[in-house]
Amino acid sequence: MSNGRPDGCALVTGSSRGIGAAIAKALAREGWPVGVNYRTDADGAETVVKEITDAGGRAVAVQADVSDPEAADTLFKRLEEELGPVLVLVNNAGVRADGLSPQIDDDDWAKVIDTNLSAAFRLTRRALRPMIRGRFGRVVNIASIVGAERANPGQANYAASKAGLVAMTKTVASEVARRGVTVNAVAPGLIETDMTEDIGDGLLQLVPAKRPGTPEEVAACVRFLVSQDAGYVTGVCLTVDGGLTA
Amino acid sequence: MSTTVTREEIEQRVFKALEEFGAEPDQISPDAEFESMDVDSLDLVELAQIVEDEYGVQLKGEDMEGVKTVRQSVDLVMSKLG
Numbered sequence: 001m002s003n004g005r006p007d008g009c010a011l012v013t014g015s016s017r018g019i020g021a022a023i024a025k026a027l028a029r030e031g032w033p034v035g036v037n038y039r040t041d042a043d044g045a046e047t048v049v050k051e052i053t054d055a056g057g058r059a060v061a062v063q064a065d066v067s068d069p070e071a072a073d074t075l076f077k078r079l080e081e082e083l084g085p086v087l088v089l090v091n092n093a094g095v096r097a098d099g100l101s102p103q104i105d106d107d108d109w110a111k112v113i114d115t116n117l118s119a120a121f122r123l124t125r126r127a128l129r130p131m132i133r134g135r136f137g138r139v140v141n142i143a144s145i146v147g148a149e150r151a152n153p154g155q156a157n158y159a160a161s162k163a164g165l166v167a168m169t170k171t172v173a174s175e176v177a178r179r180g181v182t183v184n185a186v187a188p189g190l191i192e193t194d195m196t197e198d199i200g201d202g203l204l205q206l207v208p209a210k211r212p213g214t215p216e217e218v219a220a221c222v223r224f225l226v227s228q229d230a231g232y233v234t235g236v237c238l239t240v241d242g243g244l245t246a
Numbered sequence: 247m248s249t250t251v252t253r254e255e256i257e258q259r260v261f262k263a264l265e266e267f268g269a270e271p272d273q274i275s276p277d278a279e280f281e282s283m284d285v286d287s288l289d290l291v292e293l294a295q296i297v298e299d300e301y302g303v304q305l306k307g308e309d310m311e312g313v314k315t316v317r318q319s320v321d322l323v324m325s326k327l328g
Contacts, residue, residue: 129295132288132291132292133292176288178288179288234286
């Protein structure tokens, strides 16, 4: 036990860059050993690990394509061996395959749903077992304002995956609340990352804050939801969008 | 592993789990119904995990359907060990 919380680690999927990297670093600063998951960007993941370890934290880079059904077990076993039980899971890995609906083919539909929604469910299911037994756990799903909150033409697959993620969040939260396990979502609006660099200006005009958000501002919300202070917050979707959906 | 586990050991393990779930010790008996001990569906999921972790027996949701008492749950585990 440290700071009154059980010993264990955090897994952040898709954390070699962008929002995921900011979340990994924020959780490491809170004292969590972090599994920095990446699919292809090994250099990015190693950079995140180095930043964390240089600052006195613990982290390991773990490769896995979360859309692979075997990935959950592989990731968890590796982290359980190296860093202890996974008590914090942040489902951040996400992909886009945009197109107007008549042009989204089955592969682009399936790829986005598999990575953004099905993988998050499989990882959550695997994470819950030790969390329920240990009477502590934090799951944070990185959703989006696109989906349940807003339509964005060209993102039917992405919107469906993110709306599904919020629905899953609320349902699982209600199932496990009495075991001290919280399940929440964070819905970023326009955030400055590689993934959003092509959808900037038009949307920016609509943001009351008149600026894009930063990955660190999303990470701060995740840090709160993971904290001991947020033990009674579960099943919510916390919007971080500079007022866009207000 | 399965050949060394006795029915009594499994029953004792289930009793212990029920206590952890908050059941009153004096209410726990082989024929007490889970519902009367305020043991709910999430508790039964956790019980299935304990059984899997400790006895290597996988219990699915459908296996647990209709299992209402300690005795029935022990019967189920014994049949899977069989």
